[in-house]
Amino acid sequence: MQKPIQYVGGELNAQVKPWDDVAVHWALMYPDAYEVGLPNQGLMILYEVLNERPDALAERTYAVWPDLAGLMREHGVGQFTVDAHRPVREFDLLGVSFATELGYTNLLEALDLAGVPLHAVDRDESHPVVVAGGHAAFNPEPVSDFVDCAVLGDGEQVVGDMTDVVAAWKEQGRPGGRVELLARLARVDGVYVPRFYAVTYGADGTIAEVLRTRDDVPARVGKRTVMDLDEWPYPKQPLVPLAESVHERMSVEIFRGCTRGCRFCQAGMITRPVRERTITGIGSMVDAGLKATGYEEVGLLSLSSADHSEIGQLAKELADRYEGTNTGLSLPSTRVDAFNVTLANELSRNGRRSGLTFAPEGGSERIRRVINKTVSKEDLVRTVTTAYANGWRQVKLYFMCGLPTETDEDVLEIAELAVEVIRAGREASGSKDIRCTVSIGGFVPKPHTPFQWASQASAETIDHRLKVLREAINADRRIGRSIGLRYHDGKPGVIEGLLSRGDRRVGRVIERVWRDGGHFDGWSEHFSYDRWQTAAAEELAAFGLDLDWFTTRERTEHEVLPWDHLDSGLDKEWLWDDWQDAISEDEVGDCRWTGCYDCGVCPTMGTDIQIGPTGRSLLPLTVVR
Ligand code: B12
Ligand code: SF4
Numbered sequence: 001m002q003k004p005i006q007y008v009g010g011e012l013n014a015q016v017k018p019w020d021d022v023a024v025h026w027a028l029m030y031p032d033a034y035e036v037g038l039p040n041q042g043l044m045i046l047y048e049v050l051n052e053r054p055d056a057l058a059e060r061t062y063a064v065w066p067d068l069a070g071l072m073r074e075h076g077v078g079q080f081t082v083d084a085h086r087p088v089r090e091f092d093l094l095g096v097s098f099a100t101e102l103g104y105t106n107l108l109e110a111l112d113l114a115g116v117p118l119h120a121v122d123r124d125e126s127h128p129v130v131v132a133g134g135h136a137a138f139n140p141e142p143v144s145d146f147v148d149c150a151v152l153g154d155g156e157q158v159v160g161d162m163t164d165v166v167a168a169w170k171e172q173g174r175p176g177g178r179v180e181l182l183a184r185l186a187r188v189d190g191v192y193v194p195r196f197y198a199v200t201y202g203a204d205g206t207i208a209e210v211l212r213t214r215d216d217v218p219a220r221v222g223k224r225t226v227m228d229l230d231e232w233p234y235p236k237q238p239l240v241p242l243a244e245s246v247h248e249r250m251s252v253e254i255f256r257g258c259t260r261g262c263r264f265c266q267a268g269m270i271t272r273p274v275r276e277r278t279i280t281g282i283g284s285m286v287d288a289g290l291k292a293t294g295y296e297e298v299g300l301l302s303l304s305s306a307d308h309s310e311i312g313q314l315a316k317e318l319a320d321r322y323e324g325t326n327t328g329l330s331l332p333s334t335r336v337d338a339f340n341v342t343l344a345n346e347l348s349r350n351g352r353r354s355g356l357t358f359a360p361e362g363g364s365e366r367i368r369r370v371i372n373k374t375v376s377k378e379d380l381v382r383t384v385t386t387a388y389a390n391g392w393r394q395v396k397l398y399f400m401c402g403l404p405t406e407t408d409e410d411v412l413e414i415a416e417l418a419v420e421v422i423r424a425g426r427e428a429s430g431s432k433d434i435r436c437t438v439s440i441g442g443f444v445p446k447p448h449t450p451f452q453w454a455s456q457a458s459a460e461t462i463d464h465r466l467k468v469l470r471e472a473i474n475a476d477r478r479i480g481r482s483i484g485l486r487y488h489d490g491k492p493g494v495i496e497g498l499l500s501r502g503d504r505r506v507g508r509v510i511e512r513v514w515r516d517g518g519h520f521d522g523w524s525e526h527f528s529y530d531r532w533q534t535a536a537a538e539e540l541a542a543f544g545l546d547l548d549w550f551t552t553r554e555r556t557e558h559e560v561l562p563w564d565h566l567d568s569g570l571d572k573e574w575l576w577d578d579w580q581d582a583i584s585e586d587e588v589g590d591c592r593w594t595g596c597y598d599c600g601v602c603p604t605m606g607t608d609i610q611i612g613p614t615g616r617s618l619l620p621l622t623v624v625r
């Protein structure tokens with residue numbers, strides 16, 4: 001088998017607690033290969049929070065590569081955890097984190113390998129409660145046949161509440177069996193148990209209503225939000241992978257939520273309001289994390305890190321603290337803003353100025369108004385040029401294609417922009433040795449965003465636009481060779497679209513694809529569009545629907561959406577108005593600075609945005625050189 005190291009466990013900071021010492025056992029799964037799943041912060045946090053409880057333990061499991069899966073089936077070995085190599089089937093709960101919907105077939109594969117019935121209704125008390133979490137769980141309807149619960153929002157507190165429920169039910173002798181346990185879990189804030197909600201459909205295929213089937217569960221399920229992040233400084237002891245992984249650095253989340261209002265961004269919408277960690281909190285997490293891991297790079301993570309209200313001071317103080325050491329600091333992709341170059345310069349005091357990443361997302365100013373990510377072409381060119389002038393050699397620009405109202409012209413402007421960036425960059429840096437990489441992917445409309453009603457562009461449209469873009473970039477070879485183009489074809493995006501905005505009827509498609517051999521759909525070498533297309537055509541025909549109905553069809557204002565009974569805190573009317581503003585190319589500001597525009601989140605949650613200035617500074621720590 002390939003890379004056996006990924007199943008071994010025993011990483012630095014991994015934990016194995018004695019099974020019989022605790023009441024509740026959690027298996028936590030990232031439904032992708034170890035190299036992608038191990039660095040996942042969400043699961044790392046829950047792993048530590050649960051293991052800190054004296055009455056619980058948590059162990060990790062990842063998607064098994066097909067080579068080992070074959071051997072496991074041949075030898076009767078079930079899906080196991082990497083920590084103590086215990087069978088997943090024996091745990092009380094199996095928590096699965098979905099950052100992307102393309103992980104759904106891997107859930108089915110893991111359940112099957114574990115010997116857990118695929119369908120929640122076929123499970124009994126001896127089987128784990130299968131819990132979905134992460135951003136995709138904000139519309140878990142496509143996987144509602146396979147999961148027992150979905151958790152909306154932040155996990156830190158809710159996993160503790162769920163552990164209490166399971167512990168009490170076991171202690172009491174499991175009264176009422178599995179159904180009673182699920183009913184108790186359904187009464188925990190943020191926990192949705194799909195089997196207690198019945199969906200009916202109208203003649204046109206749309207949802208008529210979603211009604212709860214018991215009156216002791218909430219009619220609408222709200223999300224969980226950790227309001228004081230400083231109280232939850234996790235992971236305190238980040239895991240250090242044994243094998244190469246996609247993210248070889250330590251990450252410290254500096255805030256959650258985002259109020260920029262980019263209309264395509266599900267993460268920004270569902271994680272409101274903004275909650276900042278204080279400078280002191282971040283400073284001690286960086287210090288403790290480095291000591292616990294030996295990492296030499298720290299990423300300051302969030303949805304838009306340069307927007308932390310004290311980022312300038314934070315960057316300077318961290319750079320001062322680690323000056324002359326081997327510790328490097330970095331920010332993930334940022335908005336296009338000259339200030340971000342200054343920040344990156346500050347953070348790179350210790351290291352090389354290799355690459356900087358900006359995310360303008362839309363090719364033309366017009367489309368950037370539609371998506372509410374306003375930056376003028378001049379500012380963009382100026383910012384990137386400043387980066388080259390400051391010694392950065394490589395700039396990566398992220399774009400999307402297939403955005404609502406987009407035309408070929410909007411996408412072609414990306415080529416003009418890249419050419420201009422290189423021309424101006426060569427002039428400013430006095431060097432021909434600079435590169436600009438354009439990275440572009442198809443846009444997928446997501447639930448709980450203003451674009452949840454939009455028609456998704458077809459794979460043909462995306463592929464056509466990418467083709468004209470490629471031709472335009474290659475038109476002038478003298479400049480074109482300094483421009484790299486990285487793109488994904490339109491097909492996986494269509495399937496992601498089906499899974500993102502799908503309803504319960506899509507579950508049959510997922511199951512069929514998995515039965516036909518589908519898994520690791522996020523990997524181009526495993527993804528088969530034909531397999532998905534055939535499964536969708538055949539399974540959805542029973543309902544008189546097809547793939548287009550779920551993807552390229554524009555929804556109407558009052559259509560009941562599959563996730564309407566799941567509450568992200570945003571008002572549906574506000575989302576609709578924002579969708580109309582998008583079509584009219586009207587922008588909204590960032591409510592952190594321009595005042596509240598009534599998206600609904602703060603009043604629903606009885607809270608407020610939390611930003612600095614806090615007046616604090618980093619603790620004076622002694623750094624080991
Ligand atoms: C670092 C990162 C990556 C890294 C590392 C991924 C990894 N293994 O973790 C890399 C670069 C590999 C990556 C890849 C991708 N990413 Co990424 N990534 C991020 C980023 C910047 C941080 C994620 C993070 O650590 N968040 C902080 C943690 C604490 O939050 P969390 O994981 O959501 O977990 C909390 C809750 O959701 C909940 N929870 C999570 N799981 C579970 C499970 C249970 C059982 C329970 C109860 C609760 C629970 O509890 C946690 C604690 O509160 C986010 C943006 C962001 N700030 O969130 C994007 C983001 C998650 N990525 C995104 C995307 C699209 C991708 C890719 C699909 C990109 C691509 N086209 O290839 C791939 C998918 C990879 C894969 N196959 O899974 C999107 C998700 C889109 C969406 N659903 O809206 C995001 C939100 C960025 C964005 N704005 O678009 N990514
Ligand atoms: S309720 Fe107002 S202040 Fe709060 S996130 Fe929404 S728009 Fe911003």
